[in-house]
Amino acid sequence: MTESTAAQRASKQTDKDAIRPFQANFPETELTELRRRINATKWPERETVTDASQGVQLATSQALARYWGTDYDWRKCEARLNALPNFITEIDGLDIHFIHVRSKHENALPLIVTHGWPGSVVEQLKIVDPLTNPTAHGASASDAFDLVIP
Secondary structure: OOHHHHHHHHHHHHHHHOOEEOOOOOOHHHHHHHHHHHHOOOOOOOOOOOOOOOOOOHHHHHHHHHHHHHHOOHHHHHHHHHOOOEEEEEEOOEEEEEEEEOOOOOOOEEEEOOOOOOOOHHHHHHHHHHHHOHHHHOOOHHHOEEEEEO
8 A cells, every 4th residue: 555545545534533513404305205294194093992092092193293294393493403513423434413512611521411212412402501501590600511412
């Protein structure tokens, strides 16, 4: 292997391992297709009991589908995500997205906040400000964290 080939490989590896800025961008065509599929659901007959003893009731499933198919504001979610510092890096061949918010308070403790499966970083957005800016929420600066939310 020549020096230039080795340098090219090292450069490619560095590029792949680099932490890069990231912006959420939900393509409108994909959102339209998702809504179409949700709204095209063929529903079974209503359950034969009046409680949840046979599982999730049809009305509950239909309400959830209606929410995701017509009511959910993807652009609002996109804006909430993009209001924070988002990054992406490759680990073991897989792109990993994460939010990294540093507290304005000195000596903030680093904290990794994870979510379960299925889940997403969206579930954690409500805790970002209280943890990174505790003085705005009645706590002390010594309660501050620098957050990484993969």
